[in-house]
Amino acid sequence: MRITVAGLGVSGVPAARALAGLGATVTVVNGSDGERQRAEAAELEALGVTVRLGDGDALPEGTELVVTTPGWKPTSPLFRAAEQAGVPVWGDVELAWRLRRPDAPPWLAVTGTNGKTTTVRMLAAILEAEGLRTAAVGNIGVPLVDVVLSDEPYDVLAVELSSYQLHWAPSVRPHSATVLNLAPDHLDWHGSMAAYAADKGRVYEGNTVACVYNAADSATEDLVRRADVEEGCRAIGFTLGTPGPSQLGVVEGILVDRAFVANRQQQAQELAEVTDITPAAPHNIANALAAAALARAFGVRPTAVRDGLRAFHPDAHRIQHIADIGGVAYIDDSKATNTHAAEASLAAYEHIVWIAGGLAKGATFDELVQKSAARLRGVVLIGADRALIREALARHAPDVPVADLDRTDTGAMPEAVREAARLAEPGDTVLLAPACASMDMFVNYTKRGDAFADAVRELTAPDH
Known part of the structure; x- marks a missing residue:
């Protein structure tokens, strides 16, 4: 076939490489033309x-299929x-x-807005604890094309899928799937909240064992109701409260399963303790319950759920504890790039300098x-759109002190940390949870988090 790949990068290069290896005639189009793109080309x-390069609008003549990056x-x-032209897009x-x-x-x-x-x-940690050959793949950074063409004999894959990827994936039919939560995000790409939710909901199509939803987010359950699933596939909820039948939840600090037990009306299976989860913030407990539900749908034993959760340690910049200085904790949640993620992060602490x-x-x-x-x-405030947050604070938290730094350069972060340290009292948490994307000041949220951590460490330097 004559195939056009739209875009280079972490998805486009593996796709083009794989298609060329399978004998396709491949043309890659890419709108930008920089040093990195030339090296990939x-x-x-x-x-x-x-x-x-520099030509992303025109469809190459003779194209029979377009494969797009997210x-x-x-x-x-x-x-x-x-x-x-009647050419399909995958x-x-x-x-x-x-x-x-x-x-x-x-x-x-x-999938979901946050926590994927x-x-x-x-x-993946739970599946490994069960002794299964697995990998965390997809939007997490390991290209799925490379995984499916590899000779590695996997038993099962833990697959992260973004709304972008699901939009262009009409045939995907997972064994089981979850939509963790839904909140407005990427609406400039999808066009509307309804379109965004519909693309997320595609993950449930054709599920064979379990559609796992968030009992605290009715929109995720609505997506399950609309999904066309295989006969016998079940709706399984997760909740931070006491679970009902066909749910996983929390009882007196214990994660319990009332879905994958012989008598779910009267029985519950202990899976793990809340203290087995790092960090044990409410939204992270919800993530653990969703992971446990998918693992249990695949037949994983309760002890493997516990062992996997104990073995798991979160990536950097996700509620990462940097230091305690003068009785104040400094936490990096630079990954909180939207309001939904920031809300979950703020809910994890009692007194916060944000x-x-x-x-x-x-x-x-x-x-x-x-x-x-009430927690602030x-x-x-830093960054290009800080005025939007400042105005919301004036309306709803007028008594909270605000330091508005009129800066969008990378050097703003040390000043922000010094201001936060000035506002904080012993027992407080200084929390970087920006509720915004980073690209006005930093290459990505990772660089933003690194700048925060460096600035915190500067506070303990001898000249401070």
Whole structure:
């Protein structure tokens, strides 16, 4: 086939490489033309792939299939041209699904606005504790195309899927799946909250054993109701409260299962203790319950759930404890790039000096500030859209001291940390949970978190 790959990067390069290896005539189009793109292009051209840099709008003549990387909007001219020409568009995940071998391992899939990567890594740890050959793959950074074409004999895959990937993946049919939560995000890409939710809901299509939903988020249960699943597939809820039948939940500090037991009306199976989860913040307990539900749907024993959760340690910049200085805890949750994630982070601490701001991506902050106002000892604002947060604070938390740093350079972070330290009292938590994207000031949320950690360590330097 003559196949056009839209985009380079972590998804496009593996897709183009795989397709060329299978004998396709591959052309890659990419809108940008920088040093990194030229290096990737040279790698692919050595394999016989044609690469067009700085040209992402036109559909190459003779194209029979377009394979897109996740970031390209559905409204892109390339896709309009493909639609007019009757050329199908697949995402990198759809391509991977179609390239699976007959003995391919089943997928346990995770999506949601927040918590995807943590839940997938928890799930992989639990599956490994059961002795299963598995990997955390997909949007987590390991390209699915490479995984499905590898010779590694996996038993099952823990797959993170973004809304972008699900939009272009009509054929994917996981063994079991979860939508962890739904909150406004990426609406500029999807066009509306309804379209965003519908793309998330695709993860439930064709599930064979369990559709796992969040009992505290009715929108996730609604998606289960709408899904076309295999006969016998069950709806399984998770809750931070006492679980009902067909749910997993928490009773007196114990994670319990009332879904995958012989008599779920009257019995519950102990899985783990809340203290087995690091960190034991409420939203992270919810992540653990979702991971446990997917693992139990695959037949994993209770002891493996406990052992896997004990073995799991979160990635950097996800509620990462940096230091305790003068009785004040400094926590890096730079990964909280939207209001929903920031709300969960703020709910984990009692008295907070909050460092926030960046690119709002169309978000509003009134609800977040209303819910968190009683916990705020002070706020330090940075970044391009900080005025939106400042205005919400003026409306809903007018008595909370605010340090508004009129800066969008990377050097703003040390000043922000010093201001936060000034506002904090012993027993408080200084929390970087920006509720915004980082690209106005930093390359990504990782660099932002690193800058925060460096600035915190500076507080303990001799000249301070």
